[in-house]
Amino acid sequence: MSSPDFSQNYFQLFELPVQFAIDTQLLGNRYRQLQRELHPDRYASAAEHEKRVAVQYSAFVNEAYSALRSPLKRALYLLELKGMSQQEISGQQVDGGFLIEQMELREKLESMHDLVDPDTVLDHLVAEISSDIKIHQAEFEAAYNQSDLTAAASACVKMQYLEKILQEAEQIESELMDS
Template identity: 80%
Template structure:
């Protein structure tokens, strides 16, 4: 194992350009290569401090991979690299129309159990939420590419709302399957 550099960005670690769109195949390939290099068996006879560094570096690689492979954490990380804190991002204004849409989607989710055929409605709702998420991915990418950090942060806030709604919808779907 080469000497780990904990100061490099996640993009540098995986030798990827610093941008929202990520080559997930290349990301996965480098991740698997790093995991092979860091496998505990390779350090079984190494000194304790070398074993400890390998474990720490492995944790660093795992965290970097988790952040870069998912769009929302990747977007938040890109903003962090530009100097925006999580607090600054969450303070970004989102338009009232978006908030009203979120309330309407949440109401639909809450009434799902009362419907005669919730599966069809839920499938449609999950599709709608997923499409909205993709729309805000594009919104983020455009704003970030044009260095409009407030608009990029606003897109992140919208993605956070929608990801939470999608998780709730998937939980309801799971509950319905169990019943």
């Protein structure tokens, strides 16, 4: 293994352009290649220091892969690379209309267990939320590409809200399957 470079950003590590739209197949291939290079068996006879560096680098690779694989984490990371802190991002204002929609979605989720046919309604809801997430991903990408970091951060906040609701919907879905 060549000497690990912890100063690389995640995109450099995976030899990808620093942008929102990435080739996920290339990401996966490069990840597997790095994991092979870092496999513990390759360091069985190495000095303790080399083993430690390999373990640290493997953790770095896993963290980078996790960040780039998720559109939301990738968007947040891109803003971080532009110098925005997590506090600045989460402090972005989102319009009242969006917040009302979130409250309505949450109310629909809360009433799921009372419905006669919750599965169909839940499927529609999950599809609606997923579609909204894609809209805000496109919104993020457009704003980021135009260097409008405020609008990009606002789109990120919306994606965070929707991802959280999507997780809740998936949780309800699995509860309904179990009952």
